[in-house]
Amino acid sequence: MMKFVGLGLGVILLLAAMAQAVGFGLLYAVDETEFTVITQFGEVKRAETTPGLKFKSPIETIVRFDKRLLRIDVPSAGMPDKDSQFLEIDAYIRYKIKSPELFLQNLRDESTAGLRIGNLAISAIRDEVGSRDRRDIIGGEPITLADGTIIVNPRQTEENVPTREAMMQKVLSDLRERVESNEFGVDITDVRIKRADFPSATENSVFDRMRSERDVQAQRLRAEGAEQYLTITADVDRQVRIIKADAERDANILRGEGEAGAISILAEALAQDPEFFAFRRSLEAYGTFLDEGTTLVLSTNSELFRYLEGPNAQTAQTE
Amino acid sequence: MFEPGGQRQQRPELQLEEILRGIGSGINTVLQRLGGGGVKLIILGLIGLASIVWLGSGVYQVGPREQAALQLFGEFQNTEGPGLKWYFPPPVGKRTIVDVGVNRNMELGFATTTTGATTDQSAEALMITGDLNIVNVQMVVQYRIADLEKFLFRVDDPGEVLRGIERGNPEGRTLKDATEAALRQVVGQRSIDDTLVTGREQVQADTRTLLQEILGDYQTGIEILNVALQTVRPPDEVRAAFDDVVNARVDKESRINEAKAFEQDRLPRAQGDAQQTIQSAEAFKAEQIARSTGEADRFMSVLKEYQKSKEVTRQRLYLEAMEDILPGITKFILAEGNEGNLLQFLPLTGEDGATR
Numbered sequence: 001m002m003k004f005v006g007l008g009l010g011v012i013l014l015l016a017a018m019a020q021a022v023g024f025g026l027l028y029a030v031d032e033t034e035f036t037v038i039t040q041f042g043e044v045k046r047a048e049t050t051p052g053l054k055f056k057s058p059i060e061t062i063v064r065f066d067k068r069l070l071r072i073d074v075p076s077a078g079m080p081d082k083d084s085q086f087l088e089i090d091a092y093i094r095y096k097i098k099s100p101e102l103f104l105q106n107l108r109d110e111s112t113a114g115l116r117i118g119n120l121a122i123s124a125i126r127d128e129v130g131s132r133d134r135r136d137i138i139g140g141e142p143i144t145l146a147d148g149t150i151i152v153n154p155r156q157t158e159e160n161v162p163t164r165e166a167m168m169q170k171v172l173s174d175l176r177e178r179v180e181s182n183e184f185g186v187d188i189t190d191v192r193i194k195r196a197d198f199p200s201a202t203e204n205s206v207f208d209r210m211r212s213e214r215d216v217q218a219q220r221l222r223a224e225g226a227e228q229y230l231t232i233t234a235d236v237d238r239q240v241r242i243i244k245a246d247a248e249r250d251a252n253i254l255r256g257e258g259e260a261g262a263i264s265i266l267a268e269a270l271a272q273d274p275e276f277f278a279f280r281r282s283l284e285a286y287g288t289f290l291d292e293g294t295t296l297v298l299s300t301n302s303e304l305f306r307y308l309e310g311p312n313a314q315t316a317q318t319e
Numbered sequence: 320m321f322e323p324g325g326q327r328q329q330r331p332e333l334q335l336e337e338i339l340r341g342i343g344s345g346i347n348t349v350l351q352r353l354g355g356g357g358v359k360l361i362i363l364g365l366i367g368l369a370s371i372v373w374l375g376s377g378v379y380q381v382g383p384r385e386q387a388a389l390q391l392f393g394e395f396q397n398t399e400g401p402g403l404k405w406y407f408p409p410p411v412g413k414r415t416i417v418d419v420g421v422n423r424n425m426e427l428g429f430a431t432t433t434t435g436a437t438t439d440q441s442a443e444a445l446m447i448t449g450d451l452n453i454v455n456v457q458m459v460v461q462y463r464i465a466d467l468e469k470f471l472f473r474v475d476d477p478g479e480v481l482r483g484i485e486r487g488n489p490e491g492r493t494l495k496d497a498t499e500a501a502l503r504q505v506v507g508q509r510s511i512d513d514t515l516v517t518g519r520e521q522v523q524a525d526t527r528t529l530l531q532e533i534l535g536d537y538q539t540g541i542e543i544l545n546v547a548l549q550t551v552r553p554p555d556e557v558r559a560a561f562d563d564v565v566n567a568r569v570d571k572e573s574r575i576n577e578a579k580a581f582e583q584d585r586l587p588r589a590q591g592d593a594q595q596t597i598q599s600a601e602a603f604k605a606e607q608i609a610r611s612t613g614e615a616d617r618f619m620s621v622l623k624e625y626q627k628s629k630e631v632t633r634q635r636l637y638l639e640a641m642e643d644i645l646p647g648i649t650k651f652i653l654a655e656g657n658e659g660n661l662l663q664f665l666p667l668t669g670e671d672g673a674t675r
Contacts, residue, residue, distance in 0.1 A: 153508075
């Protein structure tokens with residue numbers, strides 16, 4: 001118990017002493033996110049690159065710098081490409097302070113760094129945009145297919161790197177070179193084109209183009225609809241006519257067979273006794289064509305009246 | 320407690336014990352000057368009390384989904400998980416407690432206000448596709464903090480007021496910049512039709528991969544969980560033209576369907592008609608055959624009987640037929656030998672005055 005109190009007391013006393021030291025300007029803390037540069041009468045003495053509690057002499061002053069990945073917003077600017085067509089390029093830079101001493105000497109603070117590195121980046125990007133065409137920058141390779149539809153493949157360099165990626169790599173190495181030669185004491189981690197847009201002045205003509213492309217597409221679709229409609233219905237008409245004609249042909253064949261069959265069957269029977277057939281058929285025919293309007297002149301001589309004049313006529317007549 | 324690191328060459332040698340001894344003797348001198356034991360005890364008691372209060376303020380709690388990042392004199396030490404913990408209170412220690420369990424969302428191209436309404440952020444949403452069209456893309460990025468040390472200490476960020484993200488937090492511009500760059504690069508490699516309709520899944524997957532790569536390079540400690548496209552549409556200025564293409568596609572389909580309906584209607588009917596024609600011909604054929612067979616059979620039957628007694632049958636048939644025929648018709652019966660005078664009768668008789 002006494003030992004714990006003693007330890008606590010010791011700690012407190014130590015802290016009190018340290019507070020004293022901080023008060024005299026002997027001790028200071030460096031945050032995890034910081035570098036410090038220690039100067040004496042404006043002259044850079046050394047840099048502290050690790051966090052924790054640090055000593056210095058009371059006459060030294062400290063300048064704190066951010067150790068984290070810093071960001072510069074490159075102001076959006078219209079830049080002409082290889083074909084003098086403008087694109088609005090919006091980019092950003094990520095960098096780290098590599099040497100706080102150089103950074104302090106040549107750039108002083110982050111806002112100056114933002115301006116100077118930003119300007120270098122703009123010119124590096126401008127150079128790169130100016131040496132490429134719009135498709136490289138956007139990154140797509142449009143291909144028009146036979147049926148008029150447009151597909152897009154990623155545009156790549158010979159090493160199969162997307163062109164936009166390759167372009168940003170180039171800007172990055174350019175910018176690194178320029179920053180190196182200026183001894184800014186920074187390390188550029190990334191330069192990235194965030195947006196590449198049509199300038200607002202040309203937006204309307206882009207919209208016009210989009211509209212006309214769509215109109216063509218709509219028209220083509222409707223025409224295709226008409227084409228399919230006509231193709232199918234014409235085919236149906238053809239089939240219907242063929243079906244009808246086939247049926248008529250078959251029907252006539254059948255009728256013919258029927259008639260032929262009937263004739264041959266009858267003829268075969270009738271041929272057994274043509275005279276008898278003629279006799280019967282005649283009687284039948286008389287019945288049909290002799291109707292009430294007919295006047296028939298008959299002679300008593302006729303077979304019908306053989307017995308009209310006497311019962312014995314039969315013998316006289318019969319021979 | 321704060322062991323000097325190996326790389327700190329420029330720092331003067333620190334002799335802890337010497338300093339402690341020095342401080343102890345200094346305080347003793349002060350106390351002795353102040354005089355008697357009572358005062359000495361009171362002062363020691365006060366210092367002890369203050370130290371207990373100060374040390375007590377080092378107790379803190381980490382919630383179930385939270386993590387605490389601990390710094391000693393600014394230097395990161397370690398992270399602590401959930402529970403009741405103690406760490407050096409300020410100004411010696413610093414603890415930053417962050418909710419790392421929650422999945423966070425970032426909206427791109429639109430913003431949801433506190434009332435739940437959404438507003439378009441067209442500067443973010445409008446981008447160029449690979450076929451040089453402009454498309455309006457809204458997206459939600461879901462992420463979480465995977466590495467608290469990196470998240471807190473590796474990346475500076477201007478913050479984003481609109482989303483309530485403070486300075487120094489990589490969830491702000493860092494995440495948004497990277498998301499915009501990744502999405503635009505991915506969309507730039509595709510056609511507008513791909514982006515609008517068919518390629519959504521692929522756009523999401525590619526954007527996620529690229530975004531995670533960028534954030535990893537920056538050491539943000541952020542892990543992307545999901546990238547979800549929301550509304551993807553053509554800009555308002557050309558909306559009508561795009562809608563018309565959709566309509567045209569529908570028109571095309573309906574024309575084709577009309578034609579198919581026509582086909583479905585006409586072909587079976589034609590087949591039916593054809594069957595009817597054929598069946599009726601079949602019927603005709605069967606009829607003809609049947610009738611003639613009947614007639615032939617009848618004739619044969621009659622003929623058979625007739626042949627048995629030809630003369631009688633012939634007479635009978637003849638007389639029967641006459642019996643049937645003659646009753647209804649006008650007849651003139653002339654005596655034998657008068658046939659030549661037939662003409663003189665004819666004009667004198669009308670239809671009714673016939674001799675019977």
